[in-house]
Amino acid sequence: MPTKIxxxxxxxxxxxxxIFCNNKVVELYYSIKNGIExxxxxxxxxxxxxxxxRLYIYILLHHKLRNMEKFxxxxxxxxxxxxxxxxxxxxxxxxxxxxxxIENDYLSxxxxxxxxxxxxxxxxxxxEPCNDGTGHYRVIFTEDNKQRKLFRRCGKHADYMExxxxxxxxxxxxxxxxxWWD
Numbered sequence: 735m736p737t738k739i740x741x742x743x744x745x746x747x748x749x750x751x752x753i754f755c756n757n758k759v760v761e762l763y764y765s766i767k768n769g770i771e772x773x774x775x776x777x778x779x780x781x782x783x784x785x786x787x788r789l790y791i792y793i794l795l796h797h798k799l800r801n802m803e804k805f806x807x808x809x810x811x812x813x814x815x816x817x818x819x820x821x822x823x824x825x826x827x828x829x830x831x832x833x834x835x836i837e838n839d840y841l842s843x844x845x846x847x848x849x850x851x852x853x854x855x856x857x858x859x860x861x862e863p864c865n866d867g868t869g870h871y872r873v874i875f876t877e878d879n880k881q882r883k884l885f886r887r888c889g890k891h892a893d894y895m896e897x898x899x900x901x902x903x904x905x906x907x908x909x910x911x912x913x914w915w916d
């Protein structure tokens with residue numbers, strides 16, 4: 735057999751040996767399997783994503799944290815139960831913050847003092863037909879300055895509470911997130 739053919743065959747055998755002996759086939763299999771599972775897992779989340787919705791960042795993060803929580807609840811032969819329980823607890827806190835931000839219920843909580851003073855019948859604003867034949871409506875605000883000021887103050891407090899949760903979530907992940915691996 736000519737030496738060139740021998741050399742080529744030897745190179746091919748080395749490549750085959752490298753593929754099978756160094757677990758490259760196994761790596762490829764798990765890479766494809768995990769990739770397909772990720773596509774299936776993330777497809778509904780990505781499908782609903784809208785670029786104009788800033789809360790969707792937290793929906794994506796919440797989904798990632800949920801996936802991580804499932805992972806750390808599973809069998810991890812190289813991690814102690816204490817370690818995985820600690821990580822799960824930290825992830826649950828971050829997940830709860832994401833849920834609060836996603837629910838975006840800050841204004842209804844902030845309006846509690848407002849509704850202690852003003853009932854639903856004490857409207858801050860309402861609309862009336864313009865009676866000009868156009869079918870348009872005009873918005874009318876209450877004359878009560880105290881009521882408007884209290885409503886504005888409640889709105890600012892709602893913004894403050896949301897910002898607090900967002901800032902806390904970011905600081906929390908920055909401080910603890912780097913330890914969330916097995």
